[in-house]
Amino acid sequence: MLRDITLGQYYPVDSVLHRMDPRTKLFGTMAYIVSLFIADHLLAYVAATIFLVIAIRMSKVPVKFMVRGLKSVVVLLLISVSFNLFLTPGTPIFKIGFIQMTWEGVEFAAFMAIRLIYLVLGSTILTLTTTPNQLTDGLEKSLGFLGKVGVPVHEVSMMMSIALRFIPILIEETDKIMKAQMARGADFESGNLIQKAKAMVPLLVPLFISAFRRATDLAMAMEARCYRGGDGRTKMKPLRYEARDRMAYAFYLGYFVVIIAIKVLL
Amino acid sequence: MAIEIKNLNHIYGKDTIFEQYALKNINLTIEDGEFIGLIGHTGSGKSTLTQHLNGLLKASDGDILYNGENIYKEGYSLKDLRSKVGLVFQYPEHQLFEVDVFSDVCFGPKNLGLLPSEVEERAKEALEMVGLDENFYKQSPFELSGGQKRRVAIAGVLAMKPEVLILDEPTAGLDPRGRDDILGLVEKLHKEQGITIILVSHSMEDVAKYVSRLVVMNQGEKMFDGTPKEVFRHYKELEKIGLAAPQITYVVQALRARGIMVSEDVTTVEEARDEILKLWKR
Amino acid sequence: MGIIRAVNLIFDYIRHDDEQDKDEINHALRGVSLDIEEGSFVAILGHNGSGKSTFAKLMNGILLPTDGTVYISNMKTSDEEHLWEVRKTAGMVFQNPDNQIIGNVVEEDVGFGPENIGVPTEEIWERVDKSLEAVGMTAYRLQSPNKLSGGQKQRVAIAGVMAMKPRCIVLDEPTAMLDPNGRREVIKTVQELNKQEGITVLLITHYMEEVIEADRVVVMDDGQIVMDGTPKEVFSRVSELKEYRLDVPQVTELADELKAAGMDLPDGILTIDELVDRLVPILKEERA
Incomplete structure (x- = not known):
């Protein structure tokens, strides 16, 4: 789908x-x-x-x-x-x-x-x-004037581009977690609204934990590659x-x- | 017989230009009480195949019979099937979610609709089987070591009292000791509980010691099926698809090539030692 | 004096227990000293929890030691003013291939590091071209990282580090999440960088077969260095390695067992050919 x-x-x-x-x-x-x-x-x-x-x-x-x-x-x-x-x-x-x-x-x-x-x-x-990166670059530059009034344009566009990169990974992960819980008899489909919401807990907890872990890892990897915000950065493209x-x-x-x-x- | 797979195909993107066989004409019979190693590298279809065995994925065509009953038959309860054919996924992080170890293991039996007393009974049994004592019951599953997390994940499936246990790469990311511990545990479950085991792995050396039968997958097809000894004789073909046989196989073949006729049946370090010493002492 | 010098490193993780309101101190490193020569390939072995990953993260200032000092080409990692220079000199590759690729296109990810340190555009392109070439990923430069295999992702991560022109690369269990094909791919790449570009490599792993060709193997256990020598020296101590919860290659183990049974074999046999070459005369002689 x-x-x-x-x-x-x-x-x-x-x-x-x-x-x-x-x-x-x-x-x-x-x-x-x-x-x-x-x-x-x-x-x-x-x-x-x-x-x-x-x-x-x-x-x-x-x-x-x-x-x-x-x-x-x-x-x-x-x-x-x-x-x-x-x-x-x-x-x-x-x-x-x-x-x-x-x-x-x-x-x-x-x-x-x-x-x-x-x-x-x-x-x-x-x-x-x-590419999503070019797109965020384009937005960053077009909206650059907002930076002068204190809007963190670079940070926001960096966040957007990272989100774009991780959405497919998290979708795949959601699929894996659902399967792992279904193998333990979890049922994500039947029941009324409250039951359905409750059934989401075994899906959401591992997903959030994993997302936080990925965020920590990524922050570390970015720092290791000398990322320190938008100041003093040059552009490849x-x-x-x-x-x-x-x-x-x-x-x-x-x-x-x-x-x-x-x-x-x- | 426990599981019979007949002419199974799984096709992604059917009827589009992206059509691709994830599984191609698989025929396989798994007998009760077997200990099988399912080997293949990433993308060989081994994980896809295991997810068919408990109905998480549905075949594009072909049939799967569990204890003689077709699981694709109308009205067949996949939920029941999943409690009989337990599947433990590669990363325990994908299933652990409760506040403590004990509640997490209770999740499976609770889903089966058992009485609370029986749920707890089963959780205790399962945790005992994987070697986690009461000191672990109230610990958070997220603060355990990699090997311990894996034990909790296995217990979570064992608590459903499966007849077949499938483990998808249970040793990924573990160090040698952790790996040996988990594989030893699986062997114990097979011997003491009589559970049919399917061990999915990409490492020949790891499984050669434990399993009695090896099924090798490549590009969605079953390539070899036999005892480890039989399969390792094809070491040259295995190499071509990026799956080396254990080092010992190469030692044996190299010795034979130089005129020292060590038995080709040798697959483990112990067997090789005994064989070579036998020749030496003669 | 080596490019990496660790002097008496101590690192404590402090975990606060809210319920009992006390701090639990976990000694990850208890006095580690190591001097690594420029251009060498050094492997650090140890089981999970031996402190090897903590050690790796101290090498470029991701973590700072509780006590002791790390010098990267004579700069202290704890000096704020040298931090970026340190990170440029000692690049780092992590375990999870997905969690270290930032770009949505391979070449943009490789360019991320140089962008951060303010390299002029033209030069970024040169560096990206060269780095992708060095890891053999040029053909994939316009692909999305999500479409690559684990081994390919790690090679992209290595290229990303190479583009910062480091003098050494620290790889923290880069193969732990890969299948055998991916593992071979990554190790081969790293070996080539070491030989052809003269980059110092510090490889942290628990797979024995990856360290056989290293210049030097260091074994860690319980936050300390317990063995240090050439692969031959280290692997000749099979029973000791097993005590540290480590494996030895099957050939080494077989040779060790045959030797224990009285065969005249040298210590530390590492390859199949070596073992077979030794065994053939022994067995033929016996029969003659």
């Missing part, structure tokens, strides 16, 4: 998008999401589709791999589509009792579905082409805007002009 989620997984190939500055990608993703919510004309969606296709082609990530990420939002997609389909007032297509489907609803649902799919694909491209980033920003600008023009003119 958990291994099906593509969102938040890096796909290691070498492409222009992979090499692009994470800030450029972060900004682009945000701009793209905003554009999806501005867009309400067919032509705007054509533009958004072109944007997405270009990004996917440039990322060199197999489309199949990306589409797998959509599986995780199928339920959400179905719910929002059916809500729009049946609850939008307008010209009815058919009516059974109080349930009615309208032309407006069909249009709205279709746009909604496209928006949601594009939104997920757009952010999936970001995470597939950007410093963020520097290159020609491709400037081109990307120009492209975003062009894209936005088109989206807004469609919005205003049509």
